Amino acid sequence: MNETRRPPAPHPAERARTIAARGGRAALLPSDGTENRVTPVLHHVHPRGDATVLLPDGHPLVEAARRAETTAVLEVADHAPVPLREPVRGLLWITGWLRTLDPREAREAGLEVAEDRPDPRLLDVGHGVSVLRLTPASLVVADAESTTSLRLDLFAQAEPDPFATHEDHWLRHLELSHRDVVGLLAQHLPEHLRGGHVRPLGLDRFGLRLRVEMSDEDHDVRIAFSRSVGTSQELAVELRRLMGCPFLAQRR
Numbered sequence: 340m341n342e343t344r345r346p347p348a349p350h351p352a353e354r355a356r357t358i359a360a361r362g363g364r365a366a367l368l369p370s371d372g373t374e375n376r377v378t379p380v381l382h383h384v385h386p387r388g389d390a391t392v393l394l395p396d397g398h399p400l401v402e403a404a405r406r407a408e409t410t411a412v413l414e415v416a417d418h419a420p421v422p423l424r425e426p427v428r429g430l431l432w433i434t435g436w437l438r439t440l441d442p443r444e445a446r447e448a449g450l451e452v453a454e455d456r457p458d459p460r461l462l463d464v465g466h467g468v469s470v471l472r473l474t475p476a477s478l479v480v481a482d483a484e485s486t487t488s489l490r491l492d493l494f495a496q497a498e499p500d501p502f503a504t505h506e507d508h509w510l511r512h513l514e515l516s517h518r519d520v521v522g523l524l525a526q527h528l529p530e531h532l533r534g535g536h537v538r539p540l541g542l543d544r545f546g547l548r549l550r551v552e553m554s555d556e557d558h559d560v561r562i563a564f565s566r567s568v569g570t571s572q573e574l575a576v577e578l579r580r581l582m583g584c585p586f587l588a589q590r591r
Contacts, residue, residue, distance in 0.1 A: 346563035347545045351487035352497035355480040357543070358417040358431040359384035360499035361506075362456065367392060368412040369400055369437070380468055381460045383452045384415065388491045390433055390473040391448050393460065401469045405439035413473055417482070419540055420507035421514040423550055425557055428541060429482030435475040445470035483548070483559040500543045501569045510539045523582040524549065527562045544568050547581070 349357070362384075367377040377400060380393040390413050394401050403409050417429040440448055442465060449464040464470055478489040502509075513520060524547065525537045532551045535558070541548035546563040564577040 346561045347567075348484050348561060349500060349543050349545060350493075350497065351480050351485060352489055352493040353500060354429065354482060354484065355431050355478060355489055355494055356386070356497045357499045357503045358415055358429050358480065360503050361417060362415075363418055364416045366414045366416075367394075367400070367437075368414060369403075370410040370412070380463070381452075381458060382413065382415070383456055384413075384431075384433065385451075385455075387495045388433065388475040388478060389435070390475075391452050392437070392471045392473060393464065393468050394471060396467055396469050398469075400437070401439050401471065404437045404471055408436040408438050411435070411437040411473065419550070420510045421538055421540075423538060423540075423557075424552060429480065432479045432481075433473060433475050434477045434479075435473045437471055437473050440470045440472055444472075448472065483561075502542055502544065502574070505571075506542045510542060513539045520578075520582060521549075524562065526583070527581065528560055532558055532560065542574075547578075 348354075362382070365379055365382040367379055369375065369377065377394070377398070380395065382390060382392050384390045392413065400409070411434075413433045413435075415431040415433075416427050417431070418426045419428050445464055448470050449461045452458070453461050460468070475491060478491065478494055480487055480489060500506075521537055521539060525533060528537070528549065528551065532553070535551040535553040538550045538552065539547070540550040540559060544567050546561050549560050549562065551558045551560060562581060565580060566577075568574050568577055
């Protein structure tokens with residue numbers, strides 16, 4: 340029996356690190372039975388899996404986590420850089436114990452975040468904003484590839500995708516200025532999907548992802564590169580190959 344082989348994709352830990360590095364929209368879900376979703380002033384997931392969360396001083400969760408460690412889930416959503424009917428591409432859930440830091444710890448935590456992610460909101464620490472630390476117990480990543488529970492050591496050992504910081508700009512440029520290129524890439528789609536509205540959805544070192552919006556539902560399709568790439572030059576070669584560039588074919 341012939342089995343359809345899935346195109347290669349980044350390891351779940353790498354996909355989780357990429358979502359964390361992109362720093363998408365986040366929500367804090369305290370396990371107090373109220374089902375309230377708290378939007379942080381700022382959040383930052385560290386490479387080891389713990390997270391720094393900023394909340395207004397007067398928020399009830401700040402005082403609750405100061406009195407005693409509180410269990411909570413930090414949900415980080417990875418949104419597509421182009422407007423889509425269903426914009427969320429992936430979710431990272433970090434479950435753990437939440438603790439409000441004292442002023443000295445808060446200043447140190449703010450400086451640590453600033454080294455990786457300079458942000459003017461960090462200047463409000465100690466001036467109306469409190470800092471909380473989420474110590475992880477478990478991590479789960481969910482996207483079109485799979486839903487996977489991750490060991491903390493695997494998350495810490497993984498690296499974000501090399502194109503994580505450039506992906507938004509490239510995909511927006513592709514969507515707005517190079518619809519002809521999207522059309523050429525669509526030739527790799529299954530026959531039954533070629534009548535839909537094709538949108539650039541994602542990019543990583545293993546390939547390009549397209550979203551096909553049909554009248555009844557959406558379909559995500561991964562188009563694999565011939566090899567894993569790590570530089571913009573290697574990426575350009577693979578994109579030209581997928582487009583069927585005759586000059587590249589002659590050179591090869």
